[in-house]
Amino acid sequence: MSSRHNIFSRWNGLWVIRGHLSSRTYLMFALVGMLLPLAAWWGVSVSGWMDKVFMPGPVDVLSRTYVWFKEDDLMHDVWISTYRVIAGFSLSAVLAIPLGLMIGTYRPVQAMLEPLTDFIRYMPAVAFIPLVMLWVGIDESSKIAIIFIGTFFQMVLMVAEDVRRVPITQIEAAQTMGASRREIISLVIVPSAKPALLDTLRVTMGWAWTYLVVAELVAANSGLGYSILRAQRFMQTDKIFAGIILIGLIGLAIDQLFRWLHRKNFPWMYKK
Amino acid sequence: MDNKISIKAAHKTFGEGERSIVALQKVDLDIARNEFVTFVGASGCGKSTLLRCIGGLETLSSGSIDVDGMPISGPGVDRAMVFQHYSLYPWLTVMDNIKFTRQLQAGREDLTSADVEAASGRADALLDLMGLTHVRDAYPNQLSGGMQQRVAIARALLPRPQILLMDEPFGALDAQTREVMHDLILHVSKLEKTTIVFVTHDVEEAIYLGQRVVVMAPRPGRIDSICPVELPAKRDQDMKLSPEFMQQKKAILHRIRETAGMRTDYELLERMTRQAEQQNDMQ
Ligand SMILES: Nc1ncnc2c1ncn2[C@@H]1O[C@H](COP(=O)(O)OP(=O)(O)OP(=O)(O)O)[C@@H](O)[C@H]1O
Ligand SMILES: [Mg+2]
Numbered sequence: 001m002s003s004r005h006n007i008f009s010r011w012n013g014l015w016v017i018r019g020h021l022s023s024r025t026y027l028m029f030a031l032v033g034m035l036l037p038l039a040a041w042w043g044v045s046v047s048g049w050m051d052k053v054f055m056p057g058p059v060d061v062l063s064r065t066y067v068w069f070k071e072d073d074l075m076h077d078v079w080i081s082t083y084r085v086i087a088g089f090s091l092s093a094v095l096a097i098p099l100g101l102m103i104g105t106y107r108p109v110q111a112m113l114e115p116l117t118d119f120i121r122y123m124p125a126v127a128f129i130p131l132v133m134l135w136v137g138i139d140e141s142s143k144i145a146i147i148f149i150g151t152f153f154q155m156v157l158m159v160a161e162d163v164r165r166v167p168i169t170q171i172e173a174a175q176t177m178g179a180s181r182r183e184i185i186s187l188v189i190v191p192s193a194k195p196a197l198l199d200t201l202r203v204t205m206g207w208a209w210t211y212l213v214v215a216e217l218v219a220a221n222s223g224l225g226y227s228i229l230r231a232q233r234f235m236q237t238d239k240i241f242a243g244i245i246l247i248g249l250i251g252l253a254i255d256q257l258f259r260w261l262h263r264k265n266f267p268w269m270y271k272k
Numbered sequence: 273m274d275n276k277i278s279i280k281a282a283h284k285t286f287g288e289g290e291r292s293i294v295a296l297q298k299v300d301l302d303i304a305r306n307e308f309v310t311f312v313g314a315s316g317c318g319k320s321t322l323l324r325c326i327g328g329l330e331t332l333s334s335g336s337i338d339v340d341g342m343p344i345s346g347p348g349v350d351r352a353m354v355f356q357h358y359s360l361y362p363w364l365t366v367m368d369n370i371k372f373t374r375q376l377q378a379g380r381e382d383l384t385s386a387d388v389e390a391a392s393g394r395a396d397a398l399l400d401l402m403g404l405t406h407v408r409d410a411y412p413n414q415l416s417g418g419m420q421q422r423v424a425i426a427r428a429l430l431p432r433p434q435i436l437l438m439d440e441p442f443g444a445l446d447a448q449t450r451e452v453m454h455d456l457i458l459h460v461s462k463l464e465k466t467t468i469v470f471v472t473h474d475v476e477e478a479i480y481l482g483q484r485v486v487v488m489a490p491r492p493g494r495i496d497s498i499c500p501v502e503l504p505a506k507r508d509q510d511m512k513l514s515p516e517f518m519q520q521k522k523a524i525l526h527r528i529r530e531t532a533g534m535r536t537d538y539e540l541l542e543r544m545t546r547q548a549e550q551q552n553d554m555q
Contacts, residue, residue: 167358167359169355169357169358169359170358170359170361172329172353172355172359173353173355173359173360173424174372174376175328175329175346175347176327176328176329176347176351176352176353176428176437177349177352177372177373177376177427177428177431178347178348178349178373178376178431179376180376180377183375183376183377187372187375187376188361191361191363192361192362192363194363266363267411268362268363268411268412268413269362269413271411271413271414272413272414
C-alpha cells in the first residue's frame with residue numbers, strides 16, 4: 001500500500017509546474033520521445049498497411065542512405081548544402097547585426113528602416129526566385145541569395161528587438177558614470193544583448209535550412225534539397241526520407257553547437 | 273555661496289495637451305556642500321523625476337539646476353546615481369562591475385599611473401568597506417538583493433563623485449540589512465564629504481539619514497515642506513526610539529497623509545464589517 005502510494009507521489013512530483021527533473025529522468029523522457037515515433041514508423045512499415053513506395057521503413061531508408069553514400073556522393077551533397085546555408089546565413093548575420101543594433105538604439109534609424117523591413121519580411125522569399133535568377137544568375141550565388149532573402153529581414157527585426165530589451169537602467173547607469181555613446185553601445189548594449197543575439201542566430205539558422213530546399217529549386221545539380229526534389233521525380237520515397245532526416249540531423253547538430261557556445265560564452269547565465 | 277546644488281523654479285511636464293502630467297511645479301531648493309538631504313512623499317509626487325533631473329537623465333521643461341554654480345547639461349561623472357534595482361551588469365563579476373568606470377574614457381583623461389594605482393587600491397578598499405571581499409569574483413545574479421545593492425553603491429563611489437543621487441536604494445532590502453546600509457552610507461558621507469540626495473518611501477529612514485527631510489506633495493508634484501532634523505550628528509540606531517525622533521516622524525507622516533489625497537475610509541470598512549456579521553448571523 002505504502003509503496004504504491006510512494007510511486008504515485010513520485011509520479012505526481014514529475015508534473016509540478018515548471019518543476020525539476022533529474023538528468024536521468026530527463027534522458028529517459030527524451031529517449032521515449034525520440035524512440036516512440038521511430039517505433040511507430042517501423043511498426044507501420046512492417047505491418048504492410050501502407051505501400052512501401054509511399055511509406056518506406058527505417059531499414060529501407062538506412063540502406064538507401066548507404067547506397068547514396070557509396071554511389072551518389074552523399075558527402076558532396078551534405079557539404080554543398082551546408083556551405084550554401086552557412087554562406088547565406090553568415091551574409092545575413094554580418095549585415096543584420098549592425099543594422100539591427102542601429103535600429104534598436106537610435107529612434108530615427110528605427111523610424112526609417114523598421115516599417116520597411118516589416119513590409120519586406122511579409123513578401124514571400126520564394127517569389128523572389130525569378131528575380132534572383134534574372135539578377136544574380138543561376139550559379140552558387142543565387143542559392144545563397146535566396147537563403148539570404150529568407151533570413152535577413154527576420155533577423156534584422158529580431159536583433160533590433162534583442163537590443164531594445166536591454167534594460168534601460170543598465171544604459172542609464174552607464175550614462176551617469178560618464179560613458180560616451182560609443183562606450184554605451186560597446187560596453188553595455190552589445191554585451192548585454194549578446195546572449196539574446198546568439199539565440200536569435202540559433203533560431204534563424206533553423207530557418208536558413210528550410211530555405212535551402214527552396215534555394216536548391218533554382219537550377220541546382222547537387223545538394224540535399226536538390227536530391228530530395230529529384231528523388232520525388234523517380235518516386236524514391238526512401239531517399240526523400242533519408243534527405244529530410246539528414247537535414248534534421250545536421251540542423252540538430254548545429255543547434256547543439258549554438259547551445260554549447262551559449263554556455264561557454266555566458267557562464268554568468270548558468271551560475272546560481 | 274557654498275551651495276553644491278541649486279534648483280531654481282524647476283518645472284517638469286510629461287506629455288502634451290490634456291493628458292499631460294505636471295511632475296514638478298516650481299521647485300526651489302538649495303543643497304549645501306556635503307549635505308545629506310532626503311526626499312519623502314506620496315507615490316507620484318515627482319521624487320524620482322527630480323532626482324533624474326539632477327542626474328541629467330531627464331531635462332527640465334523650465335527652470336534650472338546648477339551644480340557648483342554651473343547649469344548642468346546631461347549626466348556627468350561628478351554626479352553618481354544608485355538606482356533601486358537591476359542596474360548592475362550581470363555579465364561582469366562584482367569586481368569588474370565596481371571597476372566599470374575605469375573602462376570609460378571620461379574617467380581616464382589626464383590620469384597618471386599613480387592615479388590608476390590609487391584607483392585600484394580604492395576598488396579593494398570599497399570592496400572591503402562594503403563587506404564584499406569574499407564575493408569579488410561572483411556574478412551579480414549569485415548575490416542576494418542586499419549584496420547587489422552594495423555592489424551598486426561601491427560602483428557609484430569608485431570615481432569619488434562629489435554628488436551621490438540615490439533613488440530608493442534600500443527599498444527591496446530587509447530591515448536588518450537596511451540598518452547596516454544606513455550606517456554605512458552615513459559613514460561614507462562623512463568620510464568622503466559627498467553631497468547626498470536620497471529618495472525614499474520610508475520616513476524613519478529619511479529622518480535617520482537626512483540633515484533635512486524634504487516632503488513632497490503630488491498632483492502637481494511640488495515641495496510641501498522642509499523639515500530640518502534635530503538629531504545629534506553622530507547617529508545611532510537607538511535614536512529611532514527617542515521622543516524627538518518619534519515626534520518628527522509623526523509630523524512628517526501627518527504631512528504626507530495630508531497631501532496624499534488618499535486615506536483609510538473607516539466608514540466603508542465599518543459597513544463591510546457589519547455586512548459580514550449579518551451574513552454570519554443568517555447562517
Ligand atoms: N517618463 C514619463 N512619462 C510620463 N509620465 C511620467 C514619466 N515619468 C514619471 N511620470 C509621471 O510623473 C509623476 C511623477 O513621477 P515620479 O516617478 O517622479 O514619482 P515618485 O515620487 O518617484 O513616485 P514613487 O514614489 O512611486 O516612485 C507621476 O505621475 C508619473 O506618472
Ligand atoms: Mg520613484
